[in-house]
Amino acid sequence: MNTVSPLLSVSGLHVQFGGLTALDSASFNISPHSVVALIGPNGAGKTTAFNAISGFVPISSGEIEFQGKKISWPKTHELAALRISRTLQGVGLFSGLNVCENVMLGADTQKSSNIFTDLIGASGKSEKRLREKAMEVLSSLGVAHLAERLPHELSYPDSKKVALARALISDPLLLMLDEPAAGLDQGDIDELATIINEVKRNCAVFVVEHHVDFVGEISDQVYVLNFGKIIASGTFDAVKEDPEVLTAYLGSSRH
Amino acid sequence: MQTFLNALFTGGSRGAIYALVALGLVLVWRGAGLINFAQMGQAMFSAYVASTLIAQGYNYWIAFFVALIVGAALGAAIDILVIRPLKKKSGTAILGSPSMRDAIPVIASLGILGILQSVAGMIWAGSERGFPAPVSTVALKVGGNTMPFTYFDLFTIGIVILILIATSLFLARTSVGLAMRASALNSEVARLSGIRTRSIRTLGWVISGAVASVAGLLVTPATNISPNSLDLILIIGFTACVIGGLDSLLGSVIGGFLLGFVIAFISVYDIPEDIFIAIFLILMGIMFFRPQGLFGSEVGRRV
Numbered sequence: 069m070n071t072v073s074p075l076l077s078v079s080g081l082h083v084q085f086g087g088l089t090a091l092d093s094a095s096f097n098i099s100p101h102s103v104v105a106l107i108g109p110n111g112a113g114k115t116t117a118f119n120a121i122s123g124f125v126p127i128s129s130g131e132i133e134f135q136g137k138k139i140s141w142p143k144t145h146e147l148a149a150l151r152i153s154r155t156l157q158g159v160g161l162f163s164g165l166n167v168c169e170n171v172m173l174g175a176d177t178q179k180s181s182n183i184f185t186d187l188i189g190a191s192g193k194s195e196k197r198l199r200e201k202a203m204e205v206l207s208s209l210g211v212a213h214l215a216e217r218l219p220h221e222l223s224y225p226d227s228k229k230v231a232l233a234r235a236l237i238s239d240p241l242l243l244m245l246d247e248p249a250a251g252l253d254q255g256d257i258d259e260l261a262t263i264i265n266e267v268k269r270n271c272a273v274f275v276v277e278h279h280v281d282f283v284g285e286i287s288d289q290v291y292v293l294n295f296g297k298i299i300a301s302g303t304f305d306a307v308k309e310d311p312e313v314l315t316a317y318l319g320s321s322r323h
Numbered sequence: 324m325q326t327f328l329n330a331l332f333t334g335g336s337r338g339a340i341y342a343l344v345a346l347g348l349v350l351v352w353r354g355a356g357l358i359n360f361a362q363m364g365q366a367m368f369s370a371y372v373a374s375t376l377i378a379q380g381y382n383y384w385i386a387f388f389v390a391l392i393v394g395a396a397l398g399a400a401i402d403i404l405v406i407r408p409l410k411k412k413s414g415t416a417i418l419g420s421p422s423m424r425d426a427i428p429v430i431a432s433l434g435i436l437g438i439l440q441s442v443a444g445m446i447w448a449g450s451e452r453g454f455p456a457p458v459s460t461v462a463l464k465v466g467g468n469t470m471p472f473t474y475f476d477l478f479t480i481g482i483v484i485l486i487l488i489a490t491s492l493f494l495a496r497t498s499v500g501l502a503m504r505a506s507a508l509n510s511e512v513a514r515l516s517g518i519r520t521r522s523i524r525t526l527g528w529v530i531s532g533a534v535a536s537v538a539g540l541l542v543t544p545a546t547n548i549s550p551n552s553l554d555l556i557l558i559i560g561f562t563a564c565v566i567g568g569l570d571s572l573l574g575s576v577i578g579g580f581l582l583g584f585v586i587a588f589i590s591v592y593d594i595p596e597d598i599f600i601a602i603f604l605i606l607m608g609i610m611f612f613r614p615q616g617l618f619g620s621e622v623g624r625r626v
Contacts, residue, residue, distance in 0.1 A: 122515065123514075124511065144511075144514035144515060145514045145517050145518055145519045145520070146517075147515060147517070148515065148516055148517030149517060153515065154515060156511060156512065160509050160511060160512045161509075161512075162504075162505060162508040162509055162512070163508060163620070164504070164508060164620065165508070173501070173505055173512075173513075173516055174516055175516070234512075238516075
């Protein structure tokens with residue numbers, strides 16, 4: 069099924085926390101315009117895998133290819149230039165800034181302007197364009213009316229949408245979502261599934277998620293992690309019949 | 324009336340210096356989450372450098388800018404050589420508690436203060452140095468009336484206001500300033516947006532070092548400089564930024580001026596021995612009724 073060359077390909081990813089092996093030669097491929105889910109029981113290493121790719125945790129070894137090219141393991145601040153963006157479990161909006169400013173910050177602000185053009189106001193135009201872009205993304209997620217609000221005034225589902233808008237404003241090639249469905253009710257989850265199906269026309273989506281039905285609904289491919297190892301991969305329907313997966317994961321937590 | 328105005332203007336120019344010290348402390352606090360006690364060591368060191376240059380016949384303004392560069396370079400050096408490695412180490416080490424991890428760089432900054440003071444003592448033999456003010460320190464006369472302030476007082480207040488405006492514009496209007504604010508608010512998200520938070524933090528140390536050096540340069544004409552001569556200013560500046568709310572630039576400056584006025588009025592109308600009692604009563608009162616400080620954000624930035 070892997071006829072197209074993958075957008076992101078990670079192989080032999082090893083992460084060690086002291087004496088604990090959090091990830092043990094994990095490998096995965098993400099094809100362009102596909103939704104790939106990383107699932108597994110608590111503590112299996114899902115978020116660690118995300119954090120390793122994001123440069124938040126140091127890796128012991130691992131290789132990464134992006135757009136068919138082998139690259140050095142990215143530092144966090146280099147992801148924006150690669151057009152990889154991600155959301156965080158804790159939402160992580162900037163408390164002192166309003167919704168629109170929060171979204172604008174998601175764009176790679178460092179490459180488009182410098183201190184001298186800023187001071188003489190020459191970047192006013194690009195800021196205006198950025199603001200328009202932010203409003204565009206917010207309205208595509210149905211939260212444009214919240215643009216002037218501060219993060220603490222938002223409901224939890226809305227703040228998750230704003231965080232998603234911040235990740236989308238940079239036109240990412242790869243969008244990484246860390247537990248996007250956590251804390252949402254069924255209505256919000258259905259809406260999120262629609263949004264993800266919409267988003268995947270423009271980019272690939274890599275998602276860590278607990279909510280099994282949601283994963284089944286959105287994902288083209290699933291990787292199952294257990295104790296830091298990938299124990300199965302394939303379509304959701306194939307993976308959920310895998311005996312090893314059933315014992316490790318689905319058997320115990322499926323409702 | 325003359326006494327009142329006198330206290331008002333003395334308070335203003337002293338307050339301006341405390342405001343600068345507090346501003347410098349806030350700049351590092353927002354970026355790195357620590358109180359840099361070495362700051363007045365940096366200021367003292369750069370004031371010594373300025374005094375040496377002026378003694379050798381260099382122009383005041385050349386000495387002034389060299390001193391700024393020395394203060395800024397010391398800031399960068401402290402961050403890169405001491406704080407970064409310490410944070411890296413304590414990030415992976417297994418420590419008793421998170422607060423212990425936060426305390427280590429602060430204690431290190433106290434150590435750096437000690438080192439800077441000893442090294443200055445060795446280089447300049449612990450002697451007091453000074454240099455004249457760049458403008459007159461004699462009371463102004465307008466139409467035959469002696470004013471309660473000097474040109475130097477005005478100069479001091481003017482420089483502080485200029486620095487405050489420049490810093491605020493820099494933070495509010497420039498993309499680097501935006502990156503600084505973003506890194507302070509949420510470093511992970513800032514990094515995901517392509518901001519090099521480590522370099523941005525170092526920039527905070529650099530600006531803070533330069534600002535602190537200005538404070539050192541402004542007090543030297545009045546009090547001369549010796550290795551420990553700025554200790555008291557550091558304590559008052561620190562108190563000012565806690566009163567103002569630690570992460571607020573404006574708050575720190577207002578806190579500085581407030582303490583300047585309190586100190587000036589007490590020394591004019593009361594006995595100087597009461598100064599410290601008054602400062603700490605104000606501090607305790609604020610901590611009691613408004614623990615986040617006058618202008619601090621209510622929710623702690625660091626959770």
